[in-house]
Structure formats: structure tokens, C-alpha cells
Amino acid sequence: MTGTTMTTPVTDAEIFEGHEGGKLSVAATRPISSPRDLSVAYTPGVAKVSLAIAEDAAKAKRYTWADRLVVVVSDGTAVLGLGDIGASASLPVMEGKSVLFKTFGGLDSIPLVLDTTDVDEIIETLVRLRPSFGAVNLEDISAPRCFELEDRLKEALDCPVMHDDQHGTAIVTLAALRGANQVLGKDISGQRVVVSGAGAAGVACARILQNAGVADVTVLDSRGIIHEGREGLNPIKQKLAETTNTSGLRGGLGEALKGADVFLGLSGATIDETLLAGMSDDAIVFALSNPDPEVHPAAASRYAKIVATGRSDFPNQINNVLAFPGVFRGALDSGARAITENMKLAAADAIFSVAQDDLGPDRIVPSPLDPRVAPEVAAAVAKAAEADGVV
Secondary structure, three states: OOOOOOOOOOOHHHHHHHHOOOOOOOOOOOOOOOHHHHHHHOOOHHHHHHHHHHHOHHHHHHHOOHHHEEEEEEOOOOEOOOEOOOHHHHHHHHHHHHHHHHHHHOOEEEEEEOOOOOHHHHHHHHHHHHHHOOEEEEOOOOOOHHHHHHHHHHHHOOOOEEEHHHHHHHHHHHHHHHHHHHHHOOOHHHOEEEEEOOOHHHHHHHHHHHHOOOOEEEEEEOOEEOOOOOOOOOHHHHHHHHHOOOOOOOOOHHHHHOOOOEEEEOOOOOOOHHHHHHOOOOOEEEEOOOOOOOOOHHHHOOOOOEEEEOOOOOOOEOOHHHOHHHHHHHHHHHOOOOOOHHHHHHHHHHHHHHHHHHOEOOEOOOOOOOOOHHHHHHHHHHHHHHHHOOO
16 A cells, blocks of 8 residues: 555645544443443443452453553643643644544543643652553653653553654654665665754654664754763763764764765754755655654755655655554553563564555655554564563
8 A cells, every 4th residue: 555645735724623622532332222221331230340340450451441541641842843832732632643543553542631741740640540541652742851751650650651752753763764775775784874853752763773773873952963072961862972973973964964874854943955965875864843844855855865754745754653553552452561662663663564565765654544554563562562571
């Protein structure tokens, strides 16, 4: 199944009509059309189920929806490319995320937007709500707080937790890079990758690329190349300085891109397209900032063999929906208590395996609408969870 792009721009009227009244509703799994149905679903019958769970809490997995319910949690501090717009304004995005969980992963999901940016308060809230859900998808939470929040939640909760802005982006980026390299006949291990942006997605992409075998990754923030000895680095960037930039580069994007094989844009800032001229002959450019890529695909194509963006109106869309529905489905299907690095790598490999059926310079990943993707990802993630011993 090949990817498709929109030929007619979506109008504002369509957008607002599509969100009127929200995008979610609750549907009953069994009809209630008689007094007998009512007695089974609610009082008095429901009391027997509640008592059974009170005697054996494990029965909640069978007799409630909680074990397979994903909560999409945000504080509204880093919403899309809009920044800190608050909890209420983030809700349409979180509703959309829940719709995608149901549509592509077959999982029930509810948005949970919190009117606090305090990490301790967010953790306490989710710990207290733990009996109500089976997994946590963190969304649109600003860096560097998102790193601390995810790490601490994974310690506090006995269920899968994943910050999708980090790991969903990283999984699909790795899958796309595998696809691009397959088209070009290149090996990922021998490439030099430049990551522009050291926020949530940039840090996670650098890590997964290293775990996948990329030996030479250089990361830049707004001050330039992150390197050992640079002053003012927070703990996350300090760790990047210690584990990346094996060439010991200094300076800005121009210096970083000289001879580079891959440019991965995750900064939200536009760049001078002529900087791409210094890259290798078989350059790959992923300009993933939304809604405006770091460099327009038409311009990037003058210097790169393969170009990808985060937008649906250009070929090669790097879209997180290729990852998160299948990742959570696989984690919940297997009964995993966590989402491991190997599970993320397995997800990337599964996406790439689907793309292999129809690879080309403008088809390095499957379409986000390809129905094969989520089941393949879920199966691979479940198998990796069992291998990692987290089930």
C-alpha cells in the first residue's frame, strides 16, 4: 500500500466542524434494552462483580476495561509547534490521539489534561488514578521536565509508560532511515547523522539511532554543537555531550553538516538550504518540524537523494501514528509492565518490514493509513517484551 498525499487543502470550516462537540464518545459493549439487561449491567448484578474484585483484585483485568485503557496525559506545555498553550487548549490534540488509538490500535483511550506543570503533582495524580487505566501515553510535555516525568513515572507505576513525543518520533525516524538506506544501498552503521534539536524528540532520536548501530551522531541545540567541555549544559545535554560527537566537532550547523550523511531536523527553526550542499553525495534530509519544515522539501531535494517531512501533503511523512498504536497494543497484549528499548527497536523494524513491500525514494515508510502496520508492530513489540522478561 503506497502513501498518499492530499491534493486539496483542508479548509478552516472543515477543521472546526470536525471538532465540534469533541471527537470522542463512550459506547456500551452490550446493549441495555430490557430490565434483565439493566440488572446485569448495573444494580443488583454489578455488586457481585465488585465483591469478586474486592476479594481478588486481579479479577479487575477480566471484568473492567481498565487493564486495556490508555490514558493520554498532557499538561499543555509543548503542544505541537504551538508551545505552552495550557491544559484546556491541548485537549483537542489529546482527543485526537485517543481517536487514533482506537482507529489504528483497537484500544480504548481517554485524554487526561492536567492543570499543573509540577512534576510531583502529575506523578501523584497518576499514581492515585492507577486503578482506572492500563497504560500511560505522555504527550506534549515540555523538555527537560518530560525526561524526569517519564523516568519517575516508570518507577512509580507497574504499567507501560511512554512519552510519545520522544519515542514515537524516534521509532518512526529509525524505520524511515532504514527504508532510505535500503533504497540507497547504504548501511546505517557507517553513516554520520546530524540531529538539529535537543528537545524531547531530538534526544530520543539520538539515543535510538545509537542503539541501532549509528556510531557517529552529532546533536545541536540553539547554541550550536553539543560537545564535552561546553558550559551551561543541563544533565540531559551533558550526557549527550559524553556519548555523541565522536568527531569532536565544534561550531554550528554549517560545521556539523560538512560531509554528513543524514540531517534530522527537530528544532522548529528554519535553516539556510545552502548548508545542505556540504553533505555527502547520497544525503538524506528529514525536516520534521511542523507545520513548517526546517527546509522546504523542494529546496532540500536539490541537495539530497531522499527527503522526508512530518507533513501529510509531502511524500515520506514521518508520522507517529505508525508507532504508538501498535507499541501500546503489543505491550498490553503481552501484559508487559514496561516498554523497553528493545521493544522500541522491534517496533521500528516492524514498520520497516511493511515498507519493504513498496520501497522507493518517495516511499521510505508505509502510509499512516496502512492497516498492516499496527498489527505487525504489536506482534513484534509483544515478542520483544517476552524476550526482555517484562511480562
